[in-house]
């Protein structure tokens with residue numbers, strides 16, 4: 001798809017909900033890097049707050065981030081915060097996805113927000129169907145999309161596919177001593193592993209780009225498409241090691257989704273979607289869909305091969321999503 005129009009985004013005041021979370025931290029740093037005045041709405045720090053959250057607040061403040069402490073149901077506080085900014089990005093995790101209704105209500109009252117990006121960043125949930133546990137999680141995101149459309153708020157939905165560092169840690173486990181790697185299904189289905197720093201930087205660009213208003217933007221970087229087997233052989237050649245591959249049959253993943261209680265059955269349904277069905281690439285881009293690397297052809301994203309080189313020397317800390 002040809003990029004058209006100006007890729008230069010204007011410098012706006014950007015507010016991030018979920019800014020102290022896994023992807024949110026990358027988004028806050030990308031917003032600062034792209035020199036936007038950056039605000040974070042975050043839960044109040046208390047003596048029970050984790051050292052990680054406390055350190056993050058201090059780090060953000062040292063970077064010049066304005067932190068507003070509050071809960072998601074503090075309507076007046078959110079409206080007052082919205083009057084200080086132009087663009088709102090949410091990267092709240094699955095358990096808080098329904099709470100985004102408070103953000104939508106506040107945006108409607110405030111009336112000044114130029115773009116809202118709800119918390120998505122995964123598979124394109126309006127184009128595909130999934131095993132029930134994943135379906136239930138994605139239904140929460142679909143409901144927010146419909147609320148956003150009904151509200152008339154200018155929006156952009158982002159399908160960022162697989163978080164690269166997250167899944168390289170999940171599959172290759174560089175922090176552990178091990179001789180084997182788990183392969184879900186045959187390992188041949190194509191997957192899209194996009195480095196979190198690129199997902200974050202593209203998201204700041206997208207949030208400020210008139211071409212992406214009321215559109216879906218898919219992050220489908222061509223160099224980041226590979227199967228589990230291709231990823232493992234790349235990793236073997238880089239490490240000089242050879243791993244025993246233990247295949248988890250797809251039938252076993254399906255059985256886990258049917259026998260484990262919610263939310264323990266969600267990961268298996270996601271693994272099935274991504275690694276067995278290949279859902280990251282299981283649909284054609286439509287005429288009015290936009291793809292990130294086409295929108296910003298001059299932006300050099302980190303390829304999986306380059307990310308593996310980073311993993312060789314300093315693998316990022318592993319993380320685990322909540323559902």
Ligand SMILES: CCOC(=O)[C@H]1C[C@@H]1c1ccc(O)c(OC)c1
Pocket residue numbers: 121122123161162163267268270271274320321
């Ligand atoms: C295997 C366990 O999966 C996860 O931990 C969550 C983070 C994965 C995820 C969650 C939601 C998604 O839409 C998605 O699309 C690729 C990926």
